[in-house]
Amino acid sequence: xxxxxxxxxxxxxxxxxxxxxxxxxxxxxxxxxxxxxxLGQGPELLIRYxxxxxVDDSQLPKDRFSAERLKGVDSTLKIQPAELGDSAxxxxxxxxxxxxxxFFGPGTxxxxx
Amino acid sequence: AQRVTxxxxxxxxxxxxxxxxxxxxxxxxxxxxxxxxxxxxQRLQLLLRxxxxxxxxxxxxxxxxxxxxxxxxxxFAQEEDSAMYYCALIYNTDKLxxxxxxxxxxFP
Numbered sequence: 763x764x765x766x767x768x769x770x771x772x773x774x775x776x777x778x779x780x781x782x783x784x785x786x787x788x789x790x791x792x793x794x795x796x797x798x799x800x801l802g803q804g805p806e807l808l809i810r811y812x813x814x815x816x817v818d819d820s821q822l823p824k825d826r827f828s829a830e831r832l833k834g835v836d837s838t839l840k841i842q843p844a845e846l847g848d849s850a851x852x853x854x855x856x857x858x859x860x861x862x863x864x865f866f867g868p869g870t871x872x873x874x875x
Numbered sequence: 876a877q878r879v880t881x882x883x884x885x886x887x888x889x890x891x892x893x894x895x896x897x898x899x900x901x902x903x904x905x906x907x908x909x910x911x912x913x914x915x916x917q918r919l920q921l922l923l924r925x926x927x928x929x930x931x932x933x934x935x936x937x938x939x940x941x942x943x944x945x946x947x948x949x950x951f952a953q954e955e956d957s958a959m960y961y962c963a964l965i966y967n968t969d970k971l972x973x974x975x976x977x978x979x980x981x982f983p
Contacts (some may be wrong), residue, residue, distance in 0.1 A: 793969065804961050804973025818970065853919070860969055861907065866919040
């Protein structure tokens with residue numbers, strides 16, 4: 763079992779460029795989460811999906827961030843345009859939902875120059 | 876508002892010494908708390924949850940509702956315990972809030 767898979771692992775872009783992150787959850791996990799982790803901080807939830815429905819996106823900056831989970835499996839998180847302050851680690855996690863353990867991917871480290 | 880506080884950014888101990896990583900929370904409902912750990916070059920993973928009341932890798936954590944604390948303890952630290960530890964609170968069924976984390980360094 764590979765666990766939660768994320769790609770790319772690292773991404774360096776210039777400000778104002780678009781960027782996308784991909785996540786493949788553990789098979790059978792209907793709940794998928796995207797977290798943002800700034801340096802020296804704990805992860806902060808950006809969006810949570812139940813199957814293909816975004817059930818909590820209150821923390822997602824919708825002016826530049828978007829996410830989708832087509833067919834309720836893989837998910838993509840996009841930033842357009844990226845800003846310097848978006849430099850962080852973006853974590854994807856999945857679970858069976860409702861208080862079940864969340865399993866985290868290795869994260870994508872984004873650097874915006 | 877819900878909040879998790881880990882007052883120590885870094886905790887350094889020698890091998891064999893007792894360890895206590897502090898965690899305090901703010902939540903008006905019935906809390907469910909977790910400790911997550913991230914070893915060097917590994918992904919974030921669940922260490923233990925209070926509802927399980929179990930000891931994992933020698934670590935225990937007791938929920939103290941009076942003091943709103945969920946401190947992580949181990950009587951004898953090992954070098955392999957060196958890692959980043961995050962306390963987390965879950966609310967609204969599935970919303971997880973993390974503390975800022977404590978880096979534990981265990982010296983030989």
